[in-house]
Amino acid sequence: MNKNTYCKRKGIILRNDSKRFIALTFDDGPSPYTLEILKILKTLQVKATFFILGESLDKYPGILQAIVEDGHSVANHTMNHPDITQISRDVLLEEIHTLNTELKKSAVQDIRFFRPPYGAINEETYQILHELGIIPVLWDIDTNDWDLSQEDQIEDRVMDGIRGEKEYKIILMHDGGGPRERTVQALPRVIEKLKQKGYQFLTMPEYFYHVYNIKS
Template identity: 35%
Template sequence: MLLTFLICCTGCSQDTSTTSQQTSKPSTTAITNHTSKLEQKPARETSKRVTTRKSQSRAHKSYAALSRLRHKYPQIFKNNGSSQSRKIALTFDDVPDAFTNKVLDTLKKYNVKATFFIVGYKAEAHPEIVRRMVREGHLVGNHSYNHPLLTKIPMAKFERQILRTDAILYRIVGYHPKFIRPPYGEINEQQVRWAGRQGYIIVNWNVDSQDWRGLSASKVSKNILSTTKPGSIILQHAGGNEGGALNGTLEALPYIIERLERQNYQFVTLTEMFHIPRNR
């Protein structure tokens, strides 16, 4: 699970603040003999190893910081429900857009309710999809206005990201959503404290489909089914399907639902999982 979350912290659509940096390509200067070509290879491999170690170190630090915040503010910051319940929550980020309707169609077919984390500017462009979510019994939450890395922006801009999206969603669905999911799962203590004072609850996840990597349906299914347990909050994406990157999510969804229901899991929204109202 730790490994899964570390990947999450480097993921979620882009996917995170700690996305592995691309190793610089070796110089294109002509290499005139076989010996000099061989001399290039160890340096490149060493560079890759150093880059990987740095990326892993950043991911560990991010995970540790978020874990400390959850333990310090358990009523404000959550990533799972009760382990004593068979309730689990499907959550979908980076919505809405045209692809979102395909996910909604599948959920409707199986009568499964989920939680969708809304990006403000996308809601402005597709308010009818947000209304459909609520009409069909799903929960909507706040995923910022334009998906920045919140820990890298000033506090005033962070507040505007949340409150602007809150106002957009209120105009569309008629309530102020209780839940925030920070883009890439990244948030700092000052932001957590502010969110708590405003009546929000921050929710990340403890099961990552890793669908943002453009995985096949079988790999998405494996990532979810192998790590889901009572109280799990499952991260998937239902927006941003450029180039068919999320086709694996859509294709895997029926199989995931059927398998987990056979294991007597109950799909719920986050309000049902935490027994709190949807409106802050």
């Protein structure tokens, strides 16, 4: 779901802000790669949002605390990574509530944001999320960092993605779900290039405030 669709449904007027905003988001973790990513983010003084996958959290429960202690935002990416448009309402509620319960034990955050696996969402699932008070979040720039067959550089995909008039973007990367060495290697270059372009890095709650004027 893009920003214009979300805003139209909510009756929200986008803020007219001249600043450039980037929301770095990482899916499918936590994993050992998350710890490497956290080191880079701390060194470069950047905050991000981690869309946590329940089955990954079960394997690496201690890493969630490291994410939170470093001041990053955490959000829901389901327990088992299903296509939510292909499951029942009851299964979707279980996927969300089970993970939210686990996240709140350590995160001490209000888990308001949700990323549907594969970016799959329809009217029915949107309405369920809306009833729960959960905000679905997709992305503007897909780095395709999961696809190890691609020969071009991840940072080049990001720089191609920021072209255009819109000065606010959500970037999709991955800290779990497979080998993420290329993501870890590319991340410092991605951050430095975006900083050179004047982008300010925001967590998802900050992003929704600055772009939508919504406090969450």
